[in-house]
Each structure stands twice: as C-alpha cells, then as structure tokens.
Amino acid sequence: MRDWSDRVTTTEVVKLYGAAWSVYVRIARLALEEKQIKYSLVEVDVFAETGVPQERLKRHPFGRIPAFEHGDFHVYETGAIVRYIDDAFPGCKLQPTDPKTRAKVNQIVGILDAYAYRTLVWDIYVERVVSTREGRLANEQTIAAALPRAALCLSELNRLSDDRGFLIGGGVTLADLYAAPIFACFMQAPEAVSLVEGCEKLIYWWQRFAIRDSMSRTRP
Ligand SMILES: N[C@@H](CCC(=O)N[C@@H](CS)C(=O)NCC(=O)O)C(=O)O
Missing domain, CATH: 3.40.30.10 (Glutaredoxin)
Structure with a gap:
C-alpha cells in the first residue's frame, strides 16, 4: 500500500x-x-x-x-x-508507471518541447495568425521553411500515439498536456488543414481533447 x-x-x-x-x-x-x-x-x-x-x-x-x-x-x-x-498531489496519475509507456509519454513530451513548439507555434501560428491579428505581414519564408519540420512532427506524433482515447494509454498524461496547448494555437492556422491530413489518430485525439473541461477552464 x-x-x-x-x-x-x-x-x-x-x-x-x-x-x-x-x-x-x-x-x-x-x-x-x-x-x-x-x-x-x-x-x-x-x-x-x-x-x-x-x-x-x-x-x-x-x-x-x-x-x-x-x-x-x-x-x-x-x-x-x-x-x-x-x-x-493526489488525483489521477499523469505519468504511467509501466517503463515502456512512461518512455513513450516522455518521448512525446521531448518532441513537443524540442521540435514542435517552435515550429507549430512560433513559425506557423504566430507568423500566420498572430501577425494578421496584429496587422503585420506574415513572414512567408519562415512559414515555408517550417512546413517540412511541422509535417515530420505531426507524422511522428501520429505514429507514436497508441490511439486508446488519449495520445498514450487510456488516461490523460503529460503527453496530452504538452500537446493540447500547442495544438490550440497551431490548429487556428490555415496551414494546419493540409498538414494534419492523414494523421487520423491526432485528428480524433484533438477533437476529443479540445472539449475537455480543463481546456475550457484554461482558455486564454
Ligand atoms: N523551458 C521553459 C520554456 C518556457 C517558455 O519559453 N515560456 C515562454 C512563454 S510560452 C516565455 O517565457 N517567453 C518569454 C521570453 O522568451 O522572454 C519551460 O519549460 O518552462
């Protein structure tokens, strides 16, 4: 015990x-x-x-x-x-205890932290969505250069997800918590439509995760 x-x-x-x-x-x-x-x-x-x-x-x-x-x-x-x-703190466990499942969660967190955040948020979302909102011209070169890296991030996240309701496993983990705020930004960019094409697991994950209470309660 x-x-x-x-x-x-x-x-x-x-x-x-x-x-x-x-x-x-x-x-x-x-x-x-x-x-x-x-x-x-x-x-x-x-x-x-x-x-x-x-x-x-x-x-x-x-x-x-x-x-x-x-x-x-x-x-x-x-x-x-x-x-x-x-x-x-007590409550649901955000880190699986099984070593292999935990490694997968940490792998996804690492990908999001090291590669996806910069590419999907700064190079695509900020350049396309925030710049328009602020009346600035988007830097098309930055966006174009980010597309291959974005495609790689998304296909890897899609491949690694075991599609059991959450990114990894049947309960919310750190992988979902890192991915969701990045997706909340990135999915607003028109580029996201074609980039997520074929990433079925990610698309369904996002549809489910985006409507969680925790997401509404933390909406900026
Ligand atoms: N490695 C840091 C990164 C945090 C980070 O980059 N935060 C951004 C906001 S999302 C920030 O503080 N930006 C201000 C700046 O770059 O001066 C962490 O994991 O907490």
Missing part, C-alpha cells in the same frame, strides 16, 4: 506565475486542473518594456514563465513543475 504520509496537501497555497496566453503556462495549468488542485494564477507581463523585474528573476533567473510555488517550495521549468504536481 502507498504511504501517503510524505504527501503535501492542498491546504498549502499553490501559485503559478505566468500569463494565460502562454503555451507553457497552460501546460502547467492543465496539470493543476486535471488533478483538481486549487491554485491562483499570478499574471506576469513577460514582454514588459521596462524589462524583466528583479523580483521575477528571483523566481526564474532565465526570465521565462511559468514559475511555481507551493507553500515555501519554489520551482521553475514546466517539465519540473508538472512532474512535481503529479508526484506531490
């Missing part, structure tokens, strides 16, 4: 520092929502013209978001935050 005596409880204050629009902040929020943990989001202006305030650099010396606080415990880097949330 699992010994819960080392478990921190939700009676300590949980705070997430970040901005609601941020993909990485949303990943951490999804973990908190899926585990049904009460928390407050402390808004941080990451692109403030006055630069990164000293007090924020204390929480995150690299000036990024999110940063996380649980009582007197502080941690930054989304990977560390979501794994802490999963390990420290």
